[in-house]
Amino acid sequence: MKVFKFGGASVKDAEGIRNVANLLQTVGYQNTCMIVSAMGKSTNALEEVVKRYFDQDDYTETINEIEKQHIEIAKEVFEDATDVSNEISQFFNDLTSFLRRNKSPNRSYVYDQVVCCGELISTKIISMYLNSIGLANEWLDVRDYIKTDSTYREGKVDWKLTESNIAQLPKTGFYITQGFLGSDPNYFTTTLGREGSDYSAAIFAYCTNADSMTIWKDVPGVLNADPRYFNDTELLNHISYEEAIELAYYGASVIHPKTLQPLQQKEIPFFVKSFINPLEAGTAVEKGQPLNPQVPCFILKKEQHLVRLSSKDFSFITEDKLSGLFTKLYQYQIKVNLMQNSAISLSLCLEDKYNNLEQFILDVEEEFKVQVDENVLLYTIRHFDANSDSVINKDKELLRQTVRETLQIVVKN
Numbered sequence: 001m002k003v004f005k006f007g008g009a010s011v012k013d014a015e016g017i018r019n020v021a022n023l024l025q026t027v028g029y030q031n032t033c034m035i036v037s038a039m040g041k042s043t044n045a046l047e048e049v050v051k052r053y054f055d056q057d058d059y060t061e062t063i064n065e066i067e068k069q070h071i072e073i074a075k076e077v078f079e080d081a082t083d084v085s086n087e088i089s090q091f092f093n094d095l096t097s098f099l100r101r102n103k104s105p106n107r108s109y110v111y112d113q114v115v116c117c118g119e120l121i122s123t124k125i126i127s128m129y130l131n132s133i134g135l136a137n138e139w140l141d142v143r144d145y146i147k148t149d150s151t152y153r154e155g156k157v158d159w160k161l162t163e164s165n166i167a168q169l170p171k172t173g174f175y176i177t178q179g180f181l182g183s184d185p186n187y188f189t190t191t192l193g194r195e196g197s198d199y200s201a202a203i204f205a206y207c208t209n210a211d212s213m214t215i216w217k218d219v220p221g222v223l224n225a226d227p228r229y230f231n232d233t234e235l236l237n238h239i240s241y242e243e244a245i246e247l248a249y250y251g252a253s254v255i256h257p258k259t260l261q262p263l264q265q266k267e268i269p270f271f272v273k274s275f276i277n278p279l280e281a282g283t284a285v286e287k288g289q290p291l292n293p294q295v296p297c298f299i300l301k302k303e304q305h306l307v308r309l310s311s312k313d314f315s316f317i318t319e320d321k322l323s324g325l326f327t328k329l330y331q332y333q334i335k336v337n338l339m340q341n342s343a344i345s346l347s348l349c350l351e352d353k354y355n356n357l358e359q360f361i362l363d364v365e366e367e368f369k370v371q372v373d374e375n376v377l378l379y380t381i382r383h384f385d386a387n388s389d390s391v392i393n394k395d396k397e398l399l400r401q402t403v404r405e406t407l408q409i410v411v412k413n
């Protein structure tokens with residue numbers, strides 16, 4: 001069994017869907033489990049529905065717009081789109097009636113019940129389309145396979161149950177299922193964190209003992225920097241699991257950070273390839289492979305906040321104070337991407353996905369003097385060399401830290 005993952009960019013429109021069909025015919029699709037994300041940016045659009053619902057704004061227009069976009073794509077790829085359009089409309093009717101019936105004030109729970117539509121619909125359209133052109137496949141509801149706890153928006157996988165569910169699948173066949181989704185013990189939908197479809201693919205690869213896993217991207221593979229922000233990027237032909245984990249952890253968004261660990265555990269060969277040129281080798285991630293070519297790798301994380309905490313009374317920032325601060329950061333779901341301390345101050349480069357920073361600051365400013373630089377940039381350079389500095393505009397450098405082969409620099413935006 002091999003596992004393929006197609007992200008939103010690969011299936012964003014009719015041309016993308018046709019390209020996926022051609023790709024499958026070119027590289028083969030027998031004994032394959034194919035994990036697919038929502039089309040294009042539909043998860044963002046569904047997030048808007050949730051926002052409107054809780055803001056008590058009209059959300060039906062937004063739902064109608066998303067439904068229309070999917071039906072238009074379906075009409076472009078199917079000769080007769082009646083059946084698929086009915087299926088699509090059914091999903092949106094169910095979504096609207098869920099929102100009308102819902103009494104739960106739990107935003108994260110509602111979020112998961114709403115945004116799951118993106119993946120459910122994209123896989124339905126693609127599965128029906130591939131069947132219609134002779135690529136016989138079976139559509140699976142991933143919520144029958146990937147089981148999680150009830151941490152909505154960040155479901156924690158119950159590996160034992162998930163493994164035994166996926167073990168029921170015959171190892172031959174061509175399956176199409178959703179990335180990003182799971183279900184909790186009550187069969188309510190959960191999601192695995194934004195951009196979590198790479199991780200879903202790794203879960204399937206792990207649980208099927210896959211021969212390989214390939215994620216198909218709009219880039220030739222893993223590059224030594226994100227081509228959106230850096231010029232003259234180079235393709236990394238081979239990297240080790242460890243290197244890939246480090247790159248993903250520091251923010252190379254081409255691979256979701258949770259993806260590598262399950263693959264590494266079973267040493268499943270992992271490829272990142274271009275869905276535009278599927279026969280090109282891309283990047284191979286394998287055990288013990290040295291970085292090839294040996295070049296510095298640049299990672300940019302945007303929307304960071306640099307927070308400097310210093311004691312008001314000149315007392316040392318000791319372990320007990322650090323422990324209190326980190327407990328609060330954990331409670332507010334604020335991620336620490338870099339820290340540096342001195343006797344009486346602590347600098348933290350933070351990511352505030354859930355908009356809790358203001359609350360955190362209010363909570364600590366009785367004890368600490370707090371200075372904040374909002375919306376700063378964090379650059380990480382793995383395997384930096386003497387020339388690496390010149391790549392980054394450091395006019396407004398705020399912080400610099402070197403740990404072995406990794407240099408990190410925080411700059412003003």
Ligand SMILES: Nc1ncnc2c1ncn2[C@@H]1O[C@H](COP(=O)(O)OP(=O)(O)O)[C@@H](O)[C@H]1O
Nearest residue numbers: 007008009010219222223225226228252253254
């Ligand atoms: N080191 C890197 N190498 C290649 N692409 C990168 C890297 N870092 C970030 N990216 C970005 O990742 C994008 C592909 O990942 P993503 O958008 O998550 O794909 P999908 O959602 O389709 O799975 C590329 O378009 C590129 O801009």
Ligand SMILES: N[C@@H](CC(=O)OP(=O)(O)O)C(=O)O
Nearest residue numbers: 007008037043194195196197
């Ligand atoms: N659709 C989800 C899950 C995902 O992984 O998408 P993509 O593969 O397009 O990054 C999201 O946008 O977060």
